[in-house]
Amino acid sequence: MNDSLNGREPGPGVATRSRLTVVSGPSGVGKSSVVGELRRLHPDLYFSVSVTTRAPRPGEIDGAHYHFVTRAEFDRMVEAGELLEHAEFAGNHYGTPRAPVEAALASGKPAVLEIELQGARQVRAAMPLAQLVMLVPPSWDTLVSRLTGRGTEEETVVARRLAIAQEELAASTEFDAVVVNADVRQAATELLTLVLTPSSD
């Protein structure tokens, strides 16, 4: 099967081996850190910028870290079918703009999404040839100290995210690959190999 559009038929002249990789994993495991390193290792990949209703953290830039949108705008995008997947996570809404991902894959560029579990499941259902990678911490205590040490969320939000983290880690068997984030550079190198490996179909 041709995998350029991850399960859908390509148009004429479309490159054939680009692939969508979903990077998921519990809050605080280091997804942004590892994907940031992946971008430094291979700037030519396509990295999706999500929309979110969450307020920006200090230092986050609209259009770079996220597209920060109102709930009304988020709902409009959902209604218009502009999101490839979307989910509510710990009180905020997040989604992947569809058009840029499809354009990247159609042009032959591997694309990388950094999203939570519900979204990963939606991508798997819509694009069966997408590759799902879960990033896991070396230990539960490490995850707790990374999330609390980041200092970006209040205690109640940290507790909420850790409760969800237990469910996310339990779903690791649904994923095609599991990468342990003990060292950011090492994890990004492993991820790069996965991202550049074509699907076997």
Ligand SMILES: Nc1ncnc2c1ncn2[C@@H]1O[C@H](COP(=O)(O)OP(=O)(O)OP(=O)(O)O)[C@@H](O)[C@H]1O
């Ligand atoms: N391998 C690592 N060793 C030590 N610290 C790390 C490592 N990876 C990430 N961190 C630190 O852990 C914290 C959480 O990392 P990061 O924000 O990348 O996680 P995340 O999975 O993207 O979180 P969220 O899903 O909540 O956005 C940050 O302070 C980051 O610097």
Ligand SMILES: Nc1nc2c(ncn2[C@@H]2O[C@H](COP(=O)(O)O)[C@@H](O)[C@H]2O)c(=O)[nH]1
């Ligand atoms: N389903 C989606 N999840 C997303 C998307 N963009 C980010 N995320 C995930 O949300 C949580 C919380 O993120 P934070 O920036 O508030 O810490 C985390 O797991 C992200 O990976 C998306 O477009 N869809």
